[in-house]
Amino acid sequence: MEPVLFIIFAALALAGGLGVVASARAIHSALALLMVLGALAGLYLLLGAQFIAVLQVIVYAGAIVVLFLFVIMLLHMATGEPPTRGLRPWRAGATLVAAFFLAGVLFASLRAPGLADPAPAPPEGFGSTEAVGRLLFTRFLLPFELASVVLLVGIVAAVVLAKGALVLRVPARPPSEVEAKAEAVPR
Numbered sequence: 001m002e003p004v005l006f007i008i009f010a011a012l013a014l015a016g017g018l019g020v021v022a023s024a025r026a027i028h029s030a031l032a033l034l035m036v037l038g039a040l041a042g043l044y045l046l047l048g049a050q051f052i053a054v055l056q057v058i059v060y061a062g063a064i065v066v067l068f069l070f071v072i073m074l075l076h077m078a079t080g081e082p083p084t085r086g087l088r089p090w091r092a093g094a095t096l097v098a099a100f101f102l103a104g105v106l107f108a109s110l111r112a113p114g115l116a117d118p119a120p121a122p123p124e125g126f127g128s129t130e131a132v133g134r135l136l137f138t139r140f141l142l143p144f145e146l147a148s149v150v151l152l153v154g155i156v157a158a159v160v161l162a163k164g165a166l167v168l169r170v171p172a173r174p175p176s177e178v179e180a181k182a183e184a185v186p187r
Helices: 002-022 026-046 050-079 089-111 129-137 141-164 177-184
Strands: none
Touching (some): 002 089, 026 050, 129 141
16 A cells, blocks of 8 residues: 555655646646645655654645745735746756656666665654654754754844834824814714
8 A cells, every 4th residue: 555655645746846847827836836745745654754744734835835825926916917828948848858857867766776675664753753852852952943043033034124114104192182073073
C-alpha cells in the first residue's frame, strides 16, 4: 500500500510543480503550489514524520500560500493590470527544459545502484512532536533562538513600514454640544 501512496503523492507533487511553472496566471500557480505542499505533507506522513506533516500543512499550506494569494490579489487590485492569457514562448521553453531535467533525474535515479535496497528504519519516535521539541531545545537551541529574533525583527519592521503609510487625523478639540447636534441633524 505504501508504494502506491508514494507514487500517488509523488505524481501529485510533480504535477503541481509543473503547474506552478507552466501556469499563465499567478493565482493558478499559487494553487498548484498548494497542491505540491499537500502532496509533500502526505509524503512526510508516509515517512512517519507526523509533526513535520502537520507543520507543512499549517505553516506552508495554511499560512504562506494564503499570504501569497492575498499579495497576488492586492497587486492586481492596485495595478489594475489584467491577468495574462495564453502560453508565452519562454514559459513553453521553461516547461520543456524542466521536463528534460526531470526525465534526466528519473533516468539517473533508476540506474543508481542501491535504489532497490530499502532504507534503514528511522529510530523510534522519529518525527514526533516530542523528538522535534527535544532537539529544538537541546541541540539546536541557539539557531532556534536566532530564528525567533529574526522573525521578531521582521514583524517590527513590517509594523513600522505599515505605520509610516498611515495618516492619523486627530481633531484639535472635541466638538461642542451645539456642533455635535448640528452635525447629527440631517439636512
